[in-house]
Amino acid sequence: MKSRPNLYTNYDKESAIFSNNTQKFWFAVLFVLSVSLCFVATDYWILLISRSLTFSIGAWGINIVSGLAGQITLAHGSFIGIGVYTAAVLGGVASNSVWGYELDMLIWLPAAGIVAALFSLILAPLAVRLKGLNLALVTLAFLFICSHIFSNFISVTGGAGIGRKVAKLVLFGINLEEGLAFGNFLLEKNQIQYLFCLFLCMIMGFGFKNIVRSRAGRAYAGIRDGDIAAEALGVNLFRYKASAFALASFYAGVGGAMASTISGGVEPGLFNLLFSILAVAIIVIGGAGTVLGPLFGAFFYIMAPGFIQYILKITHLTESALPLNLGQIEAILFGLCIILFLIFEPRGLWGIWFRLRNYFKAWPFSY
Amino acid sequence: MAITMNDIYEILKNEGGRTPSEKVMEVSKDYPEKIAMRYKVFGIWQETTYKDFWLKSNYVSMGLRFFGVEKGDSVAIQSENRPEWFFADVGTQSIGAVSVGLYPTNPAAEVKYLLSHSESKILFAEDQEQVDKALEVIDSLPQLEKIVYFEKKGMYSYDHPKLMTFSEFLDIGKSEYESFPEFVENEIIDLDDNDVAIMVYTSGTTGPPKGSMITHGNLRWVATQLPYFPISNNLSEGDSQFLSYLPLCHVFGRLIDLLIGIHLMATINFAESIDTVQTDLAEIQPTIFPAVPRILEKMHSGAIVRMKDASFIKRILFKFSMYLGDIAVERKLNKNFDDLLAKILLSIGYILSFRSLRKKLGLQRAEFAASGAAPIAPEVLKFFMSIGVPLFEAYGMTENCAYATSNSPENIKIGTVGVPAHGVELKLADDGEILIRSGGVFKGYFKDEQATNETIDKDGWLYTGDVGIYEGDFVKIVDRKRDIIITSGGKNVSPSEIENKIKVSPFIKEAIVIGDRRKFLSVLIGIEFDTVSNWALRKNIPHTTYRDLSEKQEVKDLVWKEISKANEKTSSLEVREFRMIPKELDHEEGELTATQKVKRNVLIEQFSDLIEEMYS
Numbered sequence: 002m003k004s005r006p007n008l009y010t011n012y013d014k015e016s017a018i019f020s021n022n023t024q025k026f027w028f029a030v031l032f033v034l035s036v037s038l039c040f041v042a043t044d045y046w047i048l049l050i051s052r053s054l055t056f057s058i059g060a061w062g063i064n065i066v067s068g069l070a071g072q073i074t075l076a077h078g079s080f081i082g083i084g085v086y087t088a089a090v091l092g093g094v095a096s097n098s099v100w101g102y103e104l105d106m107l108i109w110l111p112a113a114g115i116v117a118a119l120f121s122l123i124l125a126p127l128a129v130r131l132k133g134l135n136l137a138l139v140t141l142a143f144l145f146i147c148s149h150i151f152s153n154f155i156s157v158t159g160g161a162g163i164g165r166k167v168a169k170l171v172l173f174g175i176n177l178e179e180g181l182a183f184g185n186f187l188l189e190k191n192q193i194q195y196l197f198c199l200f201l202c203m204i205m206g207f208g209f210k211n212i213v214r215s216r217a218g219r220a221y222a223g224i225r226d227g228d229i230a231a232e233a234l235g236v237n238l239f240r241y242k243a244s245a246f247a248l249a250s251f252y253a254g255v256g257g258a259m260a261s262t263i264s265g266g267v268e269p270g271l272f273n274l275l276f277s278i279l280a281v282a283i284i285v286i287g288g289a290g291t292v293l294g295p296l297f298g299a300f301f302y303i304m305a306p307g308f309i310q311y312i313l314k315i316t317h318l319t320e321s322a323l324p325l326n327l328g329q330i331e332a333i334l335f336g337l338c339i340i341l342f343l344i345f346e347p348r349g350l351w352g353i354w355f356r357l358r359n360y361f362k363a364w365p366f367s368y
Numbered sequence: 369m370a371i372t373m374n375d376i377y378e379i380l381k382n383e384g385g386r387t388p389s390e391k392v393m394e395v396s397k398d399y400p401e402k403i404a405m406r407y408k409v410f411g412i413w414q415e416t417t418y419k420d421f422w423l424k425s426n427y428v429s430m431g432l433r434f435f436g437v438e439k440g441d442s443v444a445i446q447s448e449n450r451p452e453w454f455f456a457d458v459g460t461q462s463i464g465a466v467s468v469g470l471y472p473t474n475p476a477a478e479v480k481y482l483l484s485h486s487e488s489k490i491l492f493a494e495d496q497e498q499v500d501k502a503l504e505v506i507d508s509l510p511q512l513e514k515i516v517y518f519e520k521k522g523m524y525s526y527d528h529p530k531l532m533t534f535s536e537f538l539d540i541g542k543s544e545y546e547s548f549p550e551f552v553e554n555e556i557i558d559l560d561d562n563d564v565a566i567m568v569y570t571s572g573t574t575g576p577p578k579g580s581m582i583t584h585g586n587l588r589w590v591a592t593q594l595p596y597f598p599i600s601n602n603l604s605e606g607d608s609q610f611l612s613y614l615p616l617c618h619v620f621g622r623l624i625d626l627l628i629g630i631h632l633m634a635t636i637n638f639a640e641s642i643d644t645v646q647t648d649l650a651e652i653q654p655t656i657f658p659a660v661p662r663i664l665e666k667m668h669s670g671a672i673v674r675m676k677d678a679s680f681i682k683r684i685l686f687k688f689s690m691y692l693g694d695i696a697v698e699r700k701l702n703k704n705f706d707d708l709l710a711k712i713l714l715s716i717g718y719i720l721s722f723r724s725l726r727k728k729l730g731l732q733r734a735e736f737a738a739s740g741a742a743p744i745a746p747e748v749l750k751f752f753m754s755i756g757v758p759l760f761e762a763y764g765m766t767e768n769c770a771y772a773t774s775n776s777p778e779n780i781k782i783g784t785v786g787v788p789a790h791g792v793e794l795k796l797a798d799d800g801e802i803l804i805r806s807g808g809v810f811k812g813y814f815k816d817e818q819a820t821n822e823t824i825d826k827d828g829w830l831y832t833g834d835v836g837i838y839e840g841d842f843v844k845i846v847d848r849k850r851d852i853i854i855t856s857g858g859k860n861v862s863p864s865e866i867e868n869k870i871k872v873s874p875f876i877k878e879a880i881v882i883g884d885r886r887k888f889l890s891v892l893i894g895i896e897f898d899t900v901s902n903w904a905l906r907k908n909i910p911h912t913t914y915r916d917l918s919e920k921q922e923v924k925d926l927v928w929k930e931i932s933k934a935n936e937k938t939s940s941l942e943v944r945e946f947r948m949i950p951k952e953l954d955h956e957e958g959e960l961t962a963t964q965k966v967k968r969n970v971l972i973e974q975f976s977d978l979i980e981e982m983y984s
Contacts, residue, residue: 007651365721367678
């Protein structure tokens with residue numbers, strides 16, 4: 002029914018991704034703006050946004066297992082690593098020390114997710130029996146094992162302190178690294194990469210939204226809010242906890258593989274404990290359990306330092322005799338932001354968005 | 369194929385109105401897939417098409433026939449509004465039987481009276497609650513053949529031989545229908561204008577309820593007037609949306625939902641319950657909104673109170689908009705309805721807050737909103753006018769199919785009930801009583817020759833019992849003839865006028881003015897618990913129950929302030945004393961009628977100690 006947005010005559014409409022035309026309209030506007038951005042923004046910003054987009058994919062992953070299903074995990078970074086190396090081996094160039102098969106992106110991108118998901122199933126039997134901090138400890142152990150393997154499995158990772166080149170952007174046999182020419186118009190590698198990240202991020206985002214509104218999503222939320230009650234209601238704990246980990250790892254693998262193509266090379270030391278904690282931090286800042294939260298969190302994590310650097314640069318603060326260098330100032334400000342968030346807006350960036358939206362939604366009332 | 373309002377009116381003008389059952393049959397053939405009803409089940413509005421509507425009604429007709437219901441027999445329905453109500457009602461009327469609506473709030477004793485007085489053969493009961501009432505009195509109702517219930521919940525252990533579920537009943541009807549599908553359509557052709565279609569029991573503020581017999585002819589005639597209704601010029605779209613929440617056993621709800629709704633080929637959306645009307649309204653955003661003052665007052669006071677909790681900027685903008693709205697409405701009323709300045713002011717208010725306010729109230733798409741059944745306070749009416757809801761007051765009663773006089777959205781005189789409607793003759797008797805003559809005047813009271821003769825004279829004039837005066841062309845209702853107060857000083861006072869001025873306050877729910885043969889006027893006050901409680905919380909006044917709250921000195925002061933405000937505005941005598949009613953009034957205890965009207969006599973007797981206290 003037009004202009005009766007809250008009149009639901011079937012369940013499909015009630016659980017639709019966009020429940021009304023206003024949302025569809027704004028999404029279309031956002032989409033057009035995002036696409037056109039790659040033609041106007043400088044490479045610096047394009048790279049940052051591309052990174053943010055890939056990080057959101059990873060963040061959605063941990064949001065499935067931690068935000069939705071309520072299982073604490075510290076191994077998310079390892080799954081990202083597994084995804085990155087799967088992609089590197091399948092899509093990367095071989096050298097004297099490392100393997101590489103130079104396969105198409107069509108193969109290595111899904112494979113990165115699938116392999117990561119398969120590895121997570123190792124963790125699944127343990128995850129089902131444990132919860133809370135005990136589970137966190139097990140995932141921590143998994144992280145250290147992975148970390149050790151990454152450092153020493155030289156033919157895959159290149160070894161600690163050295164690293165390797167990652168997968169090449171070759172899609173349908175076309176090498177995208179050299180850009181794409183449409184007549185006189187050349188789409189550069191950065192732009193292609195950006196559009197591809199945007200596309201992937203949208204698919205994965207809709208995927209996440211679909212998980213939330215499906216049977217699985219409701220089962221996850223049930224487990225989060227009370228696993229015994231959920232089991233009593235007929236939720237198969239083993240199946241859903243395992244699938245939460247598998248899905249989360251799939252997202253981690255795909256996000257990681259895509260992110261690695263932006264930086265070009267990767268060093269095994271990256272996937273340490275700090276990296277996993279960072280994943281948790283992103284969803285805490287963004288808003289755990291929400292659809293848009295991880296997106297906000299990832300953008301904040303990547304873009305905030307970018308803005309801080311940018312401000313420091315144009316104000317020429319770094320040139321004066323500050324006792325701290327650029328990286329230190331950046332880290333301090335970023336840390337401060339996180340602390341302020343946890344104090345003043347525990348629901349994260351999404352919470353601010355939520356309040357802002359409700360302010361206008363409730364007009365002219367306040368509730 | 370979309371049908372426009374003009375097409376609908378053309379058909380009505382050329383072919384005249386139909387009774388509801390004929391019209392459902394007609395629509396089901398011409399527009400079978402049009403949505404007739406929506407009913408919320410587990411949060412989703414389940415739809416019924418006109419085709420299904422007609423089919424189910426046919427099953428009901430055949431089921432009734434199976435159990436021996438014949439032309440002229442009565443069938444009772446006691447249920448909240450829901451699709452089954454319509455199936456049963458239309459199914460009953462189709463075969464010439466008389467459908468009698470009972471209020472779900474009717475207690476067992478009244479159920480017994482209504483069922484035995486109407487001689488109902490079948491009772492359609494909604495759920496366990498209604499079945500229990502009927503079973504309690506079934507031994508004294510020998511003519512009652514079956515009790516058919518809609519809701520199975522809680523009914524598993526019942527095994528009374530006369531009980532039956534609605535689906536079983538429909539199954540019987542269905543197999544009967546399959547063996548003789550033309551039966552109902554043949555019966556409909558035989559329906560005569562003089563045959564009784566529905567019987568509406570007037571709630572009776574005095575004495576036992578009387579059954580008003582409304583004929584197929586009455587319904588046809590009212591439907592024929594539809595193109596001349598004040599709504600006609602305003603409806604823009606062919607698919608009108610109704611929200612059915614006024615009780616269908618009352619003539620107002622029946623007229624709007626069953627008669628007008630079906631004739632406009634509209635979709636009737638059934639509210640989940642009276643408590644959810646506000647959310648249902650917001651979801652449905654009906655195009656046609658009939659209301660009783662009680663509901664409108666509640667919406668008004670709800671909005672005002674919620675506005676007090678709003679943030680600073682919102683509050684300021686709302687106040688500013690209301691200020692503009694007030695100016696605009698005054699200009700509209702005093703000059704003309706097309707006043708340019710008024711339109712500009714209203715559109716500013718619309719942008720600032722009225723648009724979203726209307727959306728929250730569920731009236732954003734309302735193209736027609738009428739208030740009836742009781743007098744409405746001018747402030748409430750103006751509030752709705754200023755936020756842009758085309759609300760107006762109309763007047764009617766059971767005995768004339770609720771169709772007598774009406775304002776129209778473009779021609780309102782506040783405080784009056786408008787001009788006589790199309791086809792209605794109106795005159796004032798010598799004592800000021802309003803007399804009505806029209807095709808909608810009922811046949812008479814069931815089994816009460818004397819009362820009928822007192823109400824309709826030999827020329828067909830209906831004595832309404834309301835005293836009115838003319839203000840220009842407009843009719844103003846002074847009060848019920850028997851309610852008018854004559855003070856010991858000899859002054860004539862209309863209590864309802866003062867009561868309505870007092871009830872404008874969002875804090876006051878009930879006001880009963882007293883003063884017949886007394887030195888001065890006084891009033892009994894019942895507070896609106898929700899808003900007063902909210903007010904008390906903000907003032908840090910601790911309270912527990914209704915009684916506790918209403919006896920607080922602060923609350924009494926608040927009430928007196930509100931009464932003083934009303935006193936300033938009144939042209940007749942001032943109210944000098946008041947007392948708080950220590951409990952919430954209730955239908956089941958006989959203090960209110962089923963339509964939530966105060967039974968004045970009962971209250972005056974019940975609280976005689978409070979009243980005497982005021983005058984001693």
